[in-house]
Amino acid sequence: AILNSDDTPSVSTFSLTANASVKTAIESDNLFISGSTSPEMYLIRAQTAAREHPEIDSTVRQKVRKILKMKYSLPSQHHSTVCDIPATEASAICALKAITCINNSSKMLPLQSGSNIDIIQIGGIKISAFGTQAGIYGDYTYKYADTSTASVTAALNKRNKNRRSVILLNALITNPATAAAIKKAAADDKTCIINFDNSKNLAFINGKCVVQQVGNNATAAQMAARAVFGEIDIKGSFPYKDVGMAKRGEGITIAANKLKYCILRETNFNVAYKDTLDSIISSAIRDGAFPGCQVFAAKDGKIIINKAYGNLSYDDKLRHVNTADLYDIASLTKVSATTLLTMYLYDQNKMDTEKSLGEYLHYDDTLPKPIMNVKIKSILEHRSGIYAYTPTLRFGNNAIGWKRLGSSIGLDTDTIPLPKLAAAAYNELYRPIYDKDSASIRVADSLWLRNQYADSLRKFYMHLSVKKRQKYQYSDVNMILMQWANEEVAKCRADSILHRTFYQPLGMTRTFYTPLQYGIPADQIAPTEAQQWTGKMLQGDVHDPAAELLGGISGNAGLFSTAYNIGILFQMMLNGGTYGGHRYLNKKTIDKFTTKQPNTGRGLGFDMAPNNFVATSASKRTYGHTGFTGTCAWADPDNKIIVVFLCNRVHPDANNKKLSTLRVRQKISQAIYDGCGIKEPCN
DSSP states (O other), X not given: OBOOTTOOOXXXXXXXXXXXXXXXXXXXXXXXXXXXXXXXXXXHHHHHHHHHOGGGHHHHHHHHHHHHHHHHTSGGGTOSSXXXXXXXXXXXXXXXXXXXXXEOTTOOOSOOTTOOEEEEEESSSOOHHHHHHHTTTSOEEEEEEXXXXXXXXXXXXXXXXXXXXXXXXXXOOOOHHHXXXXXXXTTSTTEEEEEESOGGGGGTOOOSSEEEESOOSHHHHHHHHHXXXXXXXXXXXXXXXXXXXXXXXXXXXXXXXXXXXXXXXXXXXXXXXXXXXXXHHHHHHHTTSOSEEEEEEEETTEEEEXXXXXXXXXXXXXXXXXXXXXXXXXXXXXXXXXXXXXXXXXXXXXXXXXXXXXXXXXXXXXXXXXXXXXXXXXXXXXXXXXXXXXXXXXXXXXXXXXXXHHHHTTOOTTTSOHHHHHHHHHHHHEESSOBTTTBOEEEETTEEEOHHHHHHHHHHHHTOOBOSSOOOOOOHHHHHHHHHHHHHHHTSOHHHXXXXXXXXXXXXXXOEEXXXXXXXXXXXXXXXXXXXXXXXXXXSSOOOHHHHHTTTOOSSSOEEEOHXXXXXXXXXXXXXXXXXXXXXXXXXXXXXXXXXXXXXXXXXXXXXXXXXXXXXXXOTTOEEEEETTTEEEEEETTTTEEEEEEEOTTSSOTTOOHHHHTTHHHHHHHHHHHHTTOOSOOO
């Protein structure tokens, strides 16, 4: 801890002269260092000492813990008891608490998710952790400039005038010309200055958006990014003497407006249940239920956990899962895409759930009336009565499929040997390479569906029969038809409008249909199962057989995402349709679609509690969905809890049922509720 020369210490202090060793000061019995020069200089010398003398690391950690305990015991911290802070959390707590907003007259903070920003760092060690964290919220460019006027001017002039800029100032600026260039850049409404240490820089910075951070390590940079993007409350006060606009003891409070990052102990979550959660997942991985997974949970808008476990594959050569890896979320697509888009169109008065499918979906005049007369509401409830059959078998690599296809194209299936029949079926349906005119629908790597069958598939679905008695029957067909109706109303492909309207502005930067086509490397995507025709492992191409025949963009499946990204989407709905200061849906629409419907136990598109995949403590108003690949997401509006679990239990064999037999998803959900102190449903 560093004291300014005019501070009066209440504990023993080591007075550090210009020539004294910081190592000596650290090894002394004193907790504070005082002297006549700037605190920044002491910090630089302390960092140097720590690098040169690693043996003092344990002493530094012990003293930091003592100082934090003292700080947390002060009345101004609103803590009635001393809090024992683990050394592993000390750096994050310091970086989180120290962030101070000096000015936000431009109203630039918090930065909006999904917006592209230019990051320019000036001087000092490169603090790449800021960009890494910023990349979670949107795309960014990064440029580094030394403190020379020419370098700074060149970097600042390359900024895109249509984007917002964040200037990371990581050095003491002594050159008047360099200072003038930075001052000019800071004067506009689209620029935020983050000054790391070096408080004297604030003498010339009078920008419209200025933030001060103590420290310049990776943790300090990461917390600064979380703060300016609205994941952390900014409520620090300036700790130094008055300089420029900065007044000692003052700071502008800016409330977080997104899912809030917190140290776990600040969420009121019982830390013991984190170990319970780890144990449940580790045991499931050992038992072969899945090779790895992601878990996300939030309570009252605060992130409790966002963690990855295990490996992408059972193959030890593949790396561990991280929270940015993509999973095929399978039928979780039904609510994260298809139902979401239906809600949006309902909000826009472009779709009425009481009207029939034929009001919105058109194909040709030969369509049978029964399917066109089915209400949208019945489709979303899975009470449409539409025959729940997807024609995947006739396109599959199996004897039944070969014979059905062979018969349809005039082959004598009784006399042709099966190997020849298989080859004939493949040649009729697919090509190994893309061809714009004849085979342009990607099914998987080295497998393209012939264009003529894409039209046949659509016609097949639209000519399905409808049962007279419309009782509940869960069906992929319902959501495939629902997506086509949505696309016709929106006059746009589903993936395009969802990305533009929801995923990109929400900051769901790791959510895609057909992620390989967006340039996501395959090794950042969890593998599922071998494709039946090619034998190649699916890794970035959709696992669902109906969705793959539709090019990977389907109403029933096809979306790839992360647990954190799905958590954002469900938090928006839990917020009543708002997130990050922007409204996406009306609360009444969300309430309508997430209310349990008669005779089904489901909402409109959503599954509802109670069921075998959510905690028994969850309220009966809890809504969400599951996915065949081993995924689920739940939002509890009464307890303000979100739980998301993603895994690839189908890898390498979809017949693996251990995830369900071990009830892993329910156990994970229950551990979250237990940690929040919720033992019984509140309704």
